[in-house]
Amino acid sequence: MVQTNGVPGIATKRSGVINLMNTILGAGLLSVPYAIKCNGLFLGVVFVLFSALTSGLGLYLLAVASTYSIPGHASFFSLSKLTVPQLGIVFDLAIAVKCFGVGCSYLIVIGDLMPQIMSSIVSNENLEHYPLLSSRTMWITLFVVAILPLVYKRKLDSLKTASLVALSSVGYLVILVVVHFAHIWTGGKEDIVRGPIHYFQPDSIISLLSSFPILVFGFTCHQNQLGIINELKDRSLANIGEMNFISIGSACILYLVVGLSGYLTFGDNVVGNIITMYPNSVSSTIGRIAIVILVALSYPLQSNPARASINHVAYYINDSDLAKSIRSYSRSSTTSSAITTEERRNLVAQSPTPNGSVLIDDSIVMEEEENEHYVELTNKKLLIITTIIVILSYLVAITVKSLAHVLAIVGSTGSTSISFILPGFFAYKLIGSGNVSLSTKDLVLKYSGLALAIWGFVVMIICLSATLFLGATH
Template sequence: MELQKMNGHSREEGFDGLDVMAEHEEFLPHKTGAKKDIRFTDFEGKTSFGMSVFNLSNAIMGSGILGLAFAMSNTGIVLFIVLLLCIAILSAYSIHLLLRSAGVVGIRAYEQLGNRAFGPVGKMLAACVITIHNIGAMSSYLFIIKSELPLVIQAFLDSEENTGEWYMNGNYLIIIVSVSIILPLALMKQLGYLGYTSGFSLSCMVFFLISVIYKKFNILCPLESEDQLNETLFADNHAAMNETGDICEAKMFTINSQTAYTVPILAFAFVCHPEVLPIYTELRDATKKRMQGVANISILAMFVMYLLTALFGYLTFYGGVESELLHTYSRLGFRDVLILCVRLAVLVAVTLTVPVVLFPIRRALLQILCPDKPFHWVRHIAIAFCLIFVVNLLVIFVPSIRDIFGIIGATSAPTLIFILPGIFYVRIVPEDQEPLLSRPKIQAACFAALGFIFMIMSLSFIITDWVTGESKSGGGH
């Protein structure tokens, strides 16, 4: 599955035709007989449109959804919606650039696009960025499992504190989850098979969203302890609201020292670009228009989910929302059954997302190590096992990996979303189709420049945090 046969890659000439003609010639050769000639993959794409939407939506949705309410508290509702909408549109445009570049040269691998644009250096750069970013994403998901699963088990056992038993140790739990759930799913030959687990993962996050909306009308601001919530009258709580001033007041527009973190958080929340071309490869009856439809629906669905989660999470806790939304709900105590179910749903969702994130890393490594060799089960299994092993070691032995993730996210996310798609488009689309000073190429160049601005801005915030000794940002991908 991971290794594509670039049989049409030798067609260096003949860019005179339209993109549609190139796509049909390269991706969808007409049936000349009983058989259909498979040109770019070692199997025929069989994943349905709906399953592809599930897979891409699952790739977009990350742990960053837990930090969006915190982001809204630092921007205000109106500014947050504007920023979220802009990032969603830019992400869809970025995918358009990738698909357009792929359609011109008949390549559906991010690394091979890099090779076509800049030779071996471009191929290595794309593969390294994908590998680093997705390893960071996998690690962030396993960190959630490491921190949240012991709390869920503790709640099920009705224990007031962690007893120190092995089944309450997060390090043991992530190993068990990795071996029993993540590894078997990562051994699937085709990414399309994960459409069912991706659909279930998204269902868990929809349950999380419904619970956030329900809790908005169930929790009075300011948030109090569990016993007080059961005993305090609304009148007393309303009096407390008056004493706290604007803590329980929704702000439409605000700017503070933490507002600048919102753009990187939102940008990272829409990173799915390493998974776009693998999903495109496995899409049934694949065309650029059909895959762009998959991307647009996925981005729209995540835009709605992100917006509702941030809005109702913020309107529940207002100025008291924490950088990780689930931590804020923890003030209700372990006996809140709904919050316990939400924790479990989030755990299931991030667990089922890890295999989807692993596939592009394996593809990138295969493109670097053995690009011309056919699919082989031993390599397929060995790479998955080694990746999961390395990520487990990171999560277990690195006590505070947040700053490392910050550097990875500040460099790899803008590179994948803005810089590489923009410069690939400028380099790959031939000048006889679009001159260098044509509007599409100027837009793509400006898009890449915007990525550099995001990168510099994000790195500046992280360095400032290190220098001042503060830790302000919340959420990751």
């Protein structure tokens, strides 16, 4: 396994944890009580824990795979060039579409919630005099303009302050759900109707399958994992593993707290967005505002990986020598004398090769690899691609009121690929690619990758079927 850190970044583990957690903890946090209701309390908890485990494994395998790429330039693009370059455009296109769709859904949430918030704050008489306060288009426009400076940021590390504010909104939502639960279960009276509670029995097989995507994709943050790794000051696997464990573990605890508190509060009457079930009050209104802040500040964390993937897709389309490079790669990978990435990096500079020739200096090898596996995102391309993403997502958000079904289909394919299939596949293909003797740990990681990739295909089939035939969303 390659263990080289290259030129270190400036980001800390703390900023990585903050950005990963903000990517995980979107508005989907409010759907967890409904998912537990569909599965029954015991099975719902098991599914939350299992989803956290599989997503955590995917994050760690991505970290392992990143060590085979150019230090500081790891991406799904570079890893696909090292494994199956022919499918690289498919991988990046899936990531771009998935992240773009989620970003659109965030803007739609803002457009749906802000008029509701205004109706609870402003009197009906004032709303009649100022109809713009109830205009979803106006609110979407305002928030898009407000977050533009964050959307054009190049580095994920520069978004850590915004992510911290967003996580504060998550903290308020958690407190809101827990306080209501504690108040009711200690004998307090509230204007709600609680349904029956099922501890072990799911509603039905259909409800179990239809809620499956909510928990399976509840921990998706893998699209930002490689970008965060590139910016880390310490890129050691131990540091990255600790960062991932804190992120996934903390998110898992919050999911369980909100899921159990929300379900035990409303029982089988709970719906997909628990915040809508609380009576109108100052605390509920603040909760809705917290959701708006959360999704608004999460939008840049979706546009950033979408921009990188679109940059790679543009490279595939515009590069006239792509077919030649693919054929060259295919020929070299099938010859016994080919030198793999791992072998080249482990050989000492100026050491003789088996055929008697001499390797060029390792720095030159690294430079050639960087040119081959890294596509620069210039300031001009950053400006153009980001502007296109913002304009298109804005147009979608003001014209479409529900992307649920489309997002469920995209998520069933894109999220599955990002979270399970690609991390598992990359790890399985790259670990041991230098024909070296593998340790027990490396063998476990290699075949864990294979198992995760297979699990990803199973999840894709189940979730697509639930979406297409049962109307499931996530």
